[in-house]
Amino acid sequence: MTDQPSTEPTRTLLPKHGALLGLDYGTKRMGVAVSNSDQTVAVPVETWLVRQPAANLKYIRELIQEYRAVGIVLGLPIRTNGEEGTAAAEVREFGTWVAAQTSIPLVYIDERYSSAEAELLIWMRGESPSKRKQPLDSLAAKVILQSYLDAPERIVPPPAPGTGSNQPAS
Numbered sequence: 201m202t203d204q205p206s207t208e209p210t211r212t213l214l215p216k217h218g219a220l221l222g223l224d225y226g227t228k229r230m231g232v233a234v235s236n237s238d239q240t241v242a243v244p245v246e247t248w249l250v251r252q253p254a255a256n257l258k259y260i261r262e263l264i265q266e267y268r269a270v271g272i273v274l275g276l277p278i279r280t281n282g283e284e285g286t287a288a289a290e291v292r293e294f295g296t297w298v299a300a301q302t303s304i305p306l307v308y309i310d311e312r313y314s315s316a317e318a319e320l321l322i323w324m325r326g327e328s329p330s331k332r333k334q335p336l337d338s339l340a341a342k343v344i345l346q347s348y349l350d351a352p353e354r355i356v357p358p359p360a361p362g363t364g365s366n367q368p369a370s
Contacts, residue, residue, distance in 0.1 A: 213305050218270030221263055222345025224311065224337055225274060225294050226250065231337030233345045234267045242345035244338035257301050264302060271304055275311030275344040309348045311340070 214220065222242055224231035232245040248259060263269065274295045277287040284292075292308070299306040 214271035214273075214307055215305075219267045220345060220348070221260075221267065221269045221272045222341045222348070223272060223274045224341040224344055225291050226337070227290070229337045230256075231339070231341030232263060233338060233341035234263075234269070235345055235349055237268075239349050242342045242349060244342040247337040253297075257298070260298060261302060264304060269304065272298065272302075272306040273345050273348045274298075274306055274308050275341070276308040278310050307348070309344060309351075311344050 217237060217239065219237050220235045220239060220242075222231075222233035222235070224233075228250055230248045230250055232248055233242045234245050235242045245263075248256075250256060251259075272295075274291060276284070276291055279285055295306050295308060
């Protein structure tokens, strides 16, 4: 047996019915999306300006209640070479904390290129560059959540070793 974590994906434990929240977490902004209860379509909700942990938690709990969310899909920023870096570690820390504080299941999904896809969606709508920044994060969250919903077996990366449930630094 080895101390190395498995790099093989694991099956998720999210319920198959009920709304899911999609989050594109960043240190300054967090994009939010939600699925329908049949988990077939994701729609962008808004971009949240990240604040102190207590305010962020209150906001996430309100989202869970408002949309009756049964799970969270959190975008994991994996490098193009497939490795996880500092940003992924921060997202995992945030995700572990949110899951512990909300007691609803949370999974990570590779978010590579989600922002580029969101920019393409904005460009295809014919919007001007000055209007692009505000909805970008929520559209990226939509892309992340929709990619999870569309995954044939809903496969996600396993949790990184040593992730605790400590509150992330702000």
